[in-house]
Amino acid sequence: MAETPTGALRRTLNLARPDDVYNAIVDAHRDLSDEQCRAFDARLILLLANHVGDEDVLREALAAARETMEEA
């Protein structure tokens, strides 16, 4: 697991019904082409980024997403 240098990003579960949320995200992409998925995800990320509002959290999330790709 990646280090948590600033600790702004929550790394433990924060969802009351994790399976429901996970499946809601996946289902929202159903029937979309790859290109449509990219357009959809861009909208979703922007909406959530604005809602989160905390730049430290966002930067740490960006780094974490990228780091875990390099590990895979």
Next chain:
Amino acid sequence: MASFTYRHYPYHRPAELDGRSERRAVVIVGAGMAGPTLALALAQRGVRSVVLDEDDTVSLGSRSICQAKHSLETWDRFGVASRMVEKGITWEQGELYLHDKPVFRFNLQPEPGHKFPAFVNLQQYYVEEYLYGRCLDENLIEMRFRNKLVAITPDKDGVVVEVETPDGRYTLDADWLVACDGVRSTVRHLMDLPYPGEVFHDRFLIADIRLLSELPKERRFWFYPPFHPTNSVLLHRQADNVLRVDFQLGPDADPEEEKKPENIDRRLRQMFGPEARWEHEWTSVYTFTCRMMDRFVHDRVIFAGDAAHVVSPFGARGGNGAIADVDNLAWKLAMIVRKTAPASLLESYCIERRAAARENILNSTRSTDFITPKFPASRAFRDATLSLARDFPFARALINSGRLSVPTAQAGSPLDTPDDDTGWGRGPGPGRAMLDAPTGKEGEGWLIDGLGPEFTVLTFADEQARVVDLPREATCLCIVGDGLARQRYDARPGTTYLIRPDRYVAARWRRLDVAAIATALQRATGNG
């Protein structure tokens, strides 16, 4: 038939060709917007200069058209800004479109109570004509048209240049040389100095046309409009009913094809409809670069404006950045020439204006990346932002069709005295541009009109007081009463600001302390 008549300015045979030569304090190379502005700002401080230009007329084409508030305030000191405002188009509103629908409107200066508007659109040739007119009236300025710099020998304590004229060559000795000779700077080339930066490949077409019908004053920007569905279009109005239409063409466009009048007319016909009539003023197909010199000062040679740094046109940062450069430079160079400040004061010009250039390049690169995304995911986020903007106000703030030029914060300048007192709310801190405000009992005057040519001690009080024992170099401006100025400066009785000649705040205090002012002034002039 063009709306502007180019006047040819007279060439006079230089005295040097007849054996009369004298060493000059300041030689300025280039009579664009920056060179004459610098010459006027020096003359205002009693410093003589010679301006060399290879041409004998003003800018060919409208080029830099958005004249920002801070530039207008600079030109106002020479009495030419009101003429620019009268001739130009004042605009504060803009509207952004996606496909055929307006997404939102914006207002650049929602706050009233400033002498000058956020922007005035005026073609560069008018700005230069007004500046040339003032320069030619000024005894301390010698405008030398058709004088082309061909060689330069820089030294630790001066510069020798060789100049070509219709009557032959001559040499000129100068203590200082300022290169205001544009992006293809002859001075920079002759000195073989690098100009590192980034090259952009997207092509744009500028069509300046005179439309023979009434037009809105606002700036309009379209993403994917029906009349140019693959790219963006920017529309800006200028003086004389001239419109700037800027089409993004993409990286593969053929500039020669695009420049053909029939092809431009076809695009314009799609945009303005079959009834519209227009005349062509100026056409340009361009790509751009963002570049910055490593140092703006090389011993006695100083670079300013496009010669020192260049940005993409989105954001009106080229011309206005150049004016901010020479505004910053003029008072420092004047003090050095008059021997009231050490030559090392120029180091702060390099630090402050390189920081500003970096900020301008960053902003302009971000705008460019938004307008012309460089990879598929970048385009996906751009398009997502545009489609969210109508219903989600937050997304409007992310749309970047050019973050328009405002004075750069000069954080960390060695000339600033950091705040000692705490609890400042609003109000410009050290390193920030001062803010204009109405002054006088009836709000009949402006704060910027009360500034002296050198430093100004701006102090707030309940009743008019004469401050004694201030340093000689500073003018005192005492603001009485509870007006907008007091709010904008977060002022209470006693609050005092030290304002530089280029209208940046050097220091501020909660009470008027003459000794603290003297110390801050020493520091701000490199004498600390």
